[in-house]
Amino acid sequence: MKLVVGYLATAGGADAVALGVRLARTLGAELELRMVLSPDDVTTPRVTADKFHDALAGQGVAWLDDAMRLVPEDVTAGAAVVIGESVAETLGEQALTLGAEALVVGGSGGGLAGSLALGSFVDDLLHSAPVPVAVAPRGTRHSEVQRIQRVTCAVGDRPGAARLLETAVSASRATGAPLRLVSLVALDEHGANGLDAAREHAHATLESVKSALPDNAAVTAVVADGDTVEAAVEGLGWEPGDLLMLGSSRLAPPRRLFIGSTAARILRVLQVPIVVTPGEDDSPAT
């Protein structure tokens, strides 16, 4: 099993490596660090003197050397510089070529807007990647957590997130971490009157999802409510070592990732590693 880590020599890149290490340990996976450089072939009148591209690649290799030092001895890792116009597209291709299970990236490079700002290429990935994308929250690099302890899977109010559940169950199995199914009910979406109905609907959805799972799965189910989706998800109670799994929007093309608006809101507030899974294999028959 392989995990591709999208690396930059920034704090966010170190966060990505840290989460990659954590996931690799839990899953017994190997890491493949990838740094994507764009073709940099600026040419202008008269200025023919430029070996910047090679120099940049050399710098990239040096940076990857540093990154490899962040990977502890017990985790197998490889590293390479790849060239591509679009960072997100190139990382996706790398994941497919290597047969990787997931891509791991840093949530924020520490920009001005802090955890609110996703890097632009992370945002691109979350709208296009062909494999699950794990996003490390800021500061993962300082965390002492060695392994994933619990997998939480957010189930939408519509049934049918087969791929998400499948991934969540297999992640839970592979890691030996218990699975927690969560349905989020937000007051601002349903209003005070609709809240009870929404809550009931959530319970029903969870039960149907749970019943579809194999009996021996260690699964709990929770309905979380709050004034907003953000409040609901924060009110759940999170521990170090948690991992949240979210599905793609219904709008996602088959087998491609396309993050929905709710998931995007969660991603921005929660200081927990989050995995977003691609859409279903085929469009729902409905």
Add this chain to the structure above:
Amino acid sequence: MGLGLGYMTPMTVFDTFGIVSEETNGVVPLAYIVALVAMVFTALSYGRMTRVFPSAGSAFTYASEVIHPNVGFLVGWSSLLDYLLLPMVNAVIGRIYFESFFPDAPSWIFVLVYVAIVTALNCWSIKGTSNINGVLVVFQTVLIGAFVVLTYLSLSRGLGQGTALTLEPLYHAGVDMGAVIAGATVVCFSFIGFDAITMYSEEAKTPSTVPKAIVLALLIGGAIFLLGAWFAQSAFPTLDGFEVTDDTLPELALKVGGEFFKILFVSAALAAMFASSLSSHASVSRMIYVMARNQTGRIPRFLSYIHPRFLTPLHAVLIVGAVSLLAFRFTLEFVSAMINFGALIAFTVVNLTVLLYFAVHLKKRNTPVEILTNIVLPVIGMSLTAVLWLNLHFDALLYGAIWFVIGLVLLVYVTRGLRKPLTMRIEEETLSEEGTPIEHVEHRKRGGHE
């Protein structure tokens, strides 16, 4: 072939029109012809050298290989001056446009904002700017066509000479050949860029394509310049009535096409200028980065910094931006002359290398054809570019000489009094196509399981 054209900015013919018209006493087209002739000989020499050194494309390499690395260094050093000034010249042109629209506003604000934007974009990333240039050249050519038509209409209504079918723009009483050559040195500036095509020599399918393409690009560019200059000069035999003579583009457009045409014309010129600013800023900062990277010491270490997220040579970009800020006080005439200083040295040396390589090293000087191509043509080219060079403004020669002496001192220093071989190189561009994996891709494994 389009590539060589793509690196020229055709509209500069109207930018420098005022300077040249004043200098030559109203025979701008003649100045273009003189410059074009010199350039054609130089282009022929470039063409020959690209076949000798297909992997490289600059006067610096030719001089290093054919004459001596130390000479190559000095040629590269003089070119560095014009590279450094290229981003600035665009800011100067922009400032003059700005002044033509807002004569009362303090123009240093424009320079500051413009340089800040270009520098910021360069810090961030500059992907894909080089592709835009080609489109902009087409757009500019179309607008020059419109200018010609509008000028024709104005002429038939009695403006200037009243007709374009007169030899007045080429010769009339009071024209002094020395002045024309001085004018030609200024218009050389418009042609700079044709040599960029040599960078593609490695990728050309047949070796003879590049020399032909260089000459053809030059001739087509020359034809566009000549046409524009001819009509402009027919309509405006003198600069009477012009408020700004340092850069006449906005006023020329206004006088033949009215306010709206002026806005359109200046917009096109601005777009070209902006694209040129971005790409020249980018390539100059990258060149500085590469030069610094090969050196040791504190200044080089500072300059060879790459921003980990934007992957741009941040400090070099900022330095080039700081140099560009000087645009608030230099005139277009002075900056273009300084650029020509470095460019004409390079052109002269290219002609010289043809002579040295073919006639001296290879001793190919027996048949009349060999004498013609290996001695006569390069000597003519060399003499013409040298004459142009000697006719540069005194200021340009003075400051250029100071720059050259600094280079000489540096050369003596890095070679420990010319005793050690030169290690400092002004590197060549390597073109890499999009999507091709670079050679440096390394894949290393470590850890427990293997």
